[in-house]
Amino acid sequence: MNSTKLLIATTMGLCLALPALSFAADGAATYKAKCAMCHGAEGQGKVDPALKGTSLSADQIMALITTGDDSKKPPHKKPVNGLSPDDAKAVADYIKSLK
Ligand code: HEC
Structure with missing residues (x-):
């Protein structure tokens, strides 16, 4: 493989890998910031x-x-501290990943 092809292959690999990594990190970070205290x-x-x-x-x-x-206590009466749908999905997936 020449170096140009190697560079292209490496770049494509990173593009595929990075969203998966940041996705997992967001759920955990959001959980720690917004949910862990309770x-x-x-x-x-x-x-x-x-x-x-x-x-x-x-x-x-x-x-x-x-x-x-509304049947729940105050924390869940309203969207928890303004979570976006993406953050909510990441947090939900993070919770499901806890063993
Ligand atoms: C201020 C405290 C507080 C914070 C912050 C909080 N929760 Fe809760 N959570 C509660 C309480 C209290 C209940 C139980 C409510 C009830 O059953 O009346 C609950 C219940 C839940 C339940 C239902 C559990 C079950 O099995 O029925 C889920 C899911 C949940 N919380 C997720 C979250 C997530 C995700 C976050 C962060 C985005 C979060 N909570 C932040 C206090 C909190």
């Missing part, structure tokens, strides 16, 4: 319920934190 650093529960191993689907978690639920 639900625990590892989703194990703190002052509020554990999320690790929740029976809720990622879609249900997203709905809960983006549309809110």
Whole structure:
């Protein structure tokens, strides 16, 4: 392989790999910033319920934190601290990834 082809191959590889990496990082970072103080650093529960191993689907978690639920206590009455749909999806996937 000549160096031009190698450069092209490397660049394409990075383009494929980077979105996946930043996606995972965002969910974890958003969780730590917006959820961990109540639900625990590892989703194990703190002052509020554990999320690790929740029976809720990622879609249900997203709905809960983006549309809110008036039957719940204040934190989830409104979108949690203005999460965007992308952040909410990343956080929901992060929670589902906790083992
Ligand atoms: C200020 C504290 C607080 C913060 C911040 C908070 N939560 Fe919660 N969360 C609660 C409380 C309290 C409940 C239980 C509500 C109830 O059942 O009445 C809950 C329940 C939940 C549930 C439902 C759990 C179940 O099994 O029924 C999910 C999912 C959830 N929170 C996700 C999140 C996510 C994701 C974030 C961050 C974006 C977050 N929460 C931030 C306090 C908080």
